[in-house]
Amino acid sequence: MAVYTHLTTEEIGQLLQHYDVGELRSAKGIAEGVSNSNWIVETTAARFILTIYEERTEREGLPFFLGLLDHLSAKGSPVPRTIHDRDGAAFREVRGKPVALIEYLPGVSLSHPDAAQAEAVGRALAQLHLDAADFAGRRANTLGPAQWQDMLHDCGDAQLAAIDAALAEAVERHLAPIVREWPQGLPSGIIHADLFPDNVLTLGQDVTGLIDFYFACDGMYAYDLAVTHAAWSFDAHGEYRAQIGAALLAGYHAVRPVSEEERAALPLLARGAAMRFIATRAHDWIHTPPDALVVRKDPMDFVRRLEFYTACGEDVFTLRDQA
Ligand SMILES: Nc1ncnc2c1ncn2[C@@H]1O[C@H](COP(=O)(O)OP(=O)(O)O)[C@@H](O)[C@H]1O
Numbered sequence: 001m002a003v004y005t006h007l008t009t010e011e012i013g014q015l016l017q018h019y020d021v022g023e024l025r026s027a028k029g030i031a032e033g034v035s036n037s038n039w040i041v042e043t044t045a046a047r048f049i050l051t052i053y054e055e056r057t058e059r060e061g062l063p064f065f066l067g068l069l070d071h072l073s074a075k076g077s078p079v080p081r082t083i084h085d086r087d088g089a090a091f092r093e094v095r096g097k098p099v100a101l102i103e104y105l106p107g108v109s110l111s112h113p114d115a116a117q118a119e120a121v122g123r124a125l126a127q128l129h130l131d132a133a134d135f136a137g138r139r140a141n142t143l144g145p146a147q148w149q150d151m152l153h154d155c156g157d158a159q160l161a162a163i164d165a166a167l168a169e170a171v172e173r174h175l176a177p178i179v180r181e182w183p184q185g186l187p188s189g190i191i192h193a194d195l196f197p198d199n200v201l202t203l204g205q206d207v208t209g210l211i212d213f214y215f216a217c218d219g220m221y222a223y224d225l226a227v228t229h230a231a232w233s234f235d236a237h238g239e240y241r242a243q244i245g246a247a248l249l250a251g252y253h254a255v256r257p258v259s260e261e262e263r264a265a266l267p268l269l270a271r272g273a274a275m276r277f278i279a280t281r282a283h284d285w286i287h288t289p290p291d292a293l294v295v296r297k298d299p300m301d302f303v304r305r306l307e308f309y310t311a312c313g314e315d316v317f318t319l320r321d322q323a
């Protein structure tokens, strides 16, 4: 469970007094998530998500993240609105940490998507890129190649090897070439940068929620597509699911056509996406406080994906048009 800050019911009740959302009925810590502390809050009026922003979500980014939710939601994207307090503020402070109340969206996260669901996710990602294009906010990517290098250097070879010898070897072998060859100048705009299955809510074949924009930033659209491909196209044993990968790319391409230059960069971007999650997972593996109620994520999942993307053929990134 991701709850790092343990608020009392009284504290949550007092916080809600600043919003026009009715009286507190119940508040339950949410099991999913690793970055922030989250509760489902029921009031006499509705259900909400209450989030306390922890260390990884930088406070200066909050006007961007929360403004982006409101921008996308106003465009009809399945993105939750920020609930503003009675003074119009998008976030407040509790125990010295920022806290926000977010619209609750229906739907469930998929653990084993089918091809139609993967295609819908690809479409939703492309639509998000289009809808965010005229958002005025800007935010640099704070988890780009330079930061992967810093984080992995900070972990140190010995600690990486203590997690798994293959982890240290993969970083040693792959990090420098990925950083050296990293593409520049591909079409860019605001990207989600973390569209994993737990950040997409669905009902049947429909995407009903895109959540957790706390890594959103300026970046290459094709990198976001590569992150999403790496996050969705493998089963629980790490086996590549070719139909899922192809459907995801096809769904995206149908809404925002991928240029040949972007397509050609996808294999490298996918290796970079794998390295990005190796870096943060390894860092968290080593630095997560022992009393945090959180399930740490295994960096080795992405070492296997990195090896897959290094060895795979071009056909993985062939773009097929919709049937
Ligand atoms: N707006 C929302 N509507 C419904 N459920 C949500 C919403 N936001 C978050 N959740 C639930 O809370 C979980 C954790 O939220 P998330 O933003 O991913 O946390 P973290 O930033 O810690 O990763 C999600 O997996 C989802 O189950």
Ligand SMILES: N[C@@H](CCOP(=O)(O)O)C(=O)O
Residues within 6 Å of the ligand: 032, 033, 034, 035, 194, 196, 198, 199, 212, 277, 280, 281, 297
């Ligand atoms: N998606 C990342 C971790 C970030 O977690 P989230 O719960 O904020 O989506 C990973 O899988 O490593």
